[in-house]
Amino acid sequence: MISFSETRLRAGLSIEDVAGGLGIRCEEVLRWETGAHVPLHIMRSLQLIQAVNDLALGEAASSWIPPQPHLTGKAGDWPCRHADMVVDPSPSSRHESEPMKPDLLAFSHESSDSDRQRFFENESKQATKPASKKPRLLDLFCCAGGAGVGYQRAGFDVVGVDIVPRPNYPLPFIQADALELDPSFIASFDAIHASPPCQSYSDLAKRNGNGADWPRLVEPVRDMLRASKRPYVIENVEGAPLIDAIVLCGTMFPGLRVLRHRLFEANFTITPPAHKKHPKVHTFDKRKSHFGKTNEWTDFVQVTGGGNCTLAAARDAMGIDWMTKGEINEAIPPAYTEFIGKQLIEHMQAVSAKLDRNIAVG
Secondary structure, eight states, X not given: OOOHHHHHHHXXXXXXXXXXXXXXXXXXXXXXXXXXXXXXXXXXXXXXHHHHHHHHTTOOOGGGSOOOTTOOSOGGGSOOBOOTTSOOOOGGGSOTTOOOOGGXXXXXXXXXXXXXXXXXXXXXXXXXXXXXXXXXXXXXXXXTSXXXXXXXXXXXXXXXXXXXXXXXXXXXXXXXXXXXXXXXHHHTSSEEEEOOOOGGGSHHHHHHTOGGGSOOOHHXXXXXXXXXXXXXXXXXXXXXXXXXXXXXXXXXXXXXXXXXXXXXXXXXXXXXXXXXXXXXXXXXXXXXXXXXXXXXXXSBBOOSSSOSSOHHHHHHHHTOOSOOHHHHHHOOOHHHHHHHHHHHHHHHHHXXXXXXXXXXXX
């Protein structure tokens, strides 16, 4: 059975197209895409796929979806899109009125009664399957996905949010202002990570005396995450006003070759690895005593705006192979959040086990 996400992609439709055509919010479509929201009635799946077909044909689709009083707001309230990592036919590649090929959808208007019966039987089996056991994490201020990919490797289903388009973000993505998200949407996730802008807190801003030119969002982000009642992590640079933060450094992780100190505040315990002595980093500066004695492919490098290595070497040093130079300059290695994510999952499992014991006793 073709999934909702695959059907949408083959139809050449974005999440906004589907949400706008059905008169619902992008968040609801994203829940269908990630498997978190399973329709209760078997007909819902049939109607969704038929609605996608109608949208692709330029027909009205709203009549195919039964009233959903739990959905509020307009689709346009939540501009969002799916990550662009999948190459699929776009609406511009075909005439708007060109009908979709029957084999691109689970069924078509011309399907026989037996086809429809098989569809119902298959959907019945799908509806009774247990949902994904992976916990869901919301990656706020996600940039190009250094943090998100780490959490995915740790075992989370991750959805990223940023205020600007992030075409290289390799996971499901919503373009929105993180501070304007619906609290109920935030609370629909099992955990939250946030990397608010760091420029105001950086050493460069302190040296230039222009820290006030940048937003200082750590405090409002913390308030928002605390209100969600979910486990959370806030990441930022040294100098940011994080509370009881731990420091992670590339020397703590085998395979990384970048120092990149970052602070992590959390409302659960994170135990960091041992912080090893910093080695000398590869340099292009002939004034340095170790110039010519290091190799950008084997030694530590500096991944910054100026930098001292090629983009290819920076990608290798950070464990990131999909970012541009500008993106990787601001990223954290996925190894950092993979490490944190594993401890977060252990924390969530311990909390769940405690609740189960309390229920059994009570």
